[in-house]
Amino acid sequence: MSASHAAPAQAPTRSRVTLQVNGSPRTLTVDHRATLLDVLREDLGLTGAKKGCDHGQCGACTVLVDGRRANSCLLLAVAQDGTEIITVEGLAAGGELHPVQQAFLDRDAYQCGYCTPGQLCSAVGLFAEAAAGHPSYVTDPTRPSGQGPVELTAEEIRERMSGNLCRCGAYPNIVAAVEDVTR
Structure with a gap:
């Protein structure tokens, strides 16, 4: 085969990435x-x-990526190089449960438990979003965006948690648990 007809070089299919996972570089x-x-x-x-x-x-599959909620099934790992990832395993600190984890236990906000890790990470993420003043669909539209924290009413919590499904139907207890943490 002549040099002008050489087969194209194959692009690499694997790359090295560093993820900051639950406080540790990996x-x-x-x-x-x-x-x-x-x-x-x-x-x-x-x-x-x-x-x-x-x-x-x-x-x-919800986790926190650089502090924001994300569906990890939709993210390519190679594109997350350098990001900070918090999973449900990283919520507890110093042997103490995260307040959301404790509230879920106190309120019996789980049944089969399959969705619980995603629900927990989503709840932690929604606290940051509301504190930063990010509106949801049910936030009063006359309220100026970014003008202080959004009050986390039961309606706000339900809307903000609506991307996390629970086949067992533990929604009332999930909302109550999240409300407990806001008090």
Whole structure:
């Protein structure tokens, strides 16, 4: 084969990334097609985030990425290089449960528990969003955006948690648990 007809060089299919996971840097070589969820579960052994629908519709895989809620089944791990990832395993600190985790226990805000890790991470994320003044669909539209924290009423909590499905129907207790943390 002449030099002008050489086969094209094959692009790499794996890359080295460093993720800050639950406060610890983790450097891995990941397949470009691997989702963050699969890397967390299969490569790092963090099985709290669940593969529910694998289409970003149920919220069972919710984690915090740079402090914001994200469906880890929709994120390519290779694109997360340098980000801070908090999973449900990283919410507790110093041997103490995160206040949201404790409230879920106190309120019996789970049944089968499958969705609970995503619900917990989503709740932690919504606290930051509301504190930063980010409105939701049910926030009073006359309220200027970014003008202080949004009050987390039961209606606000239900709306902000609506991306996390619970097949068991523990929604009333989930809302009550999140409300408990806001007091």
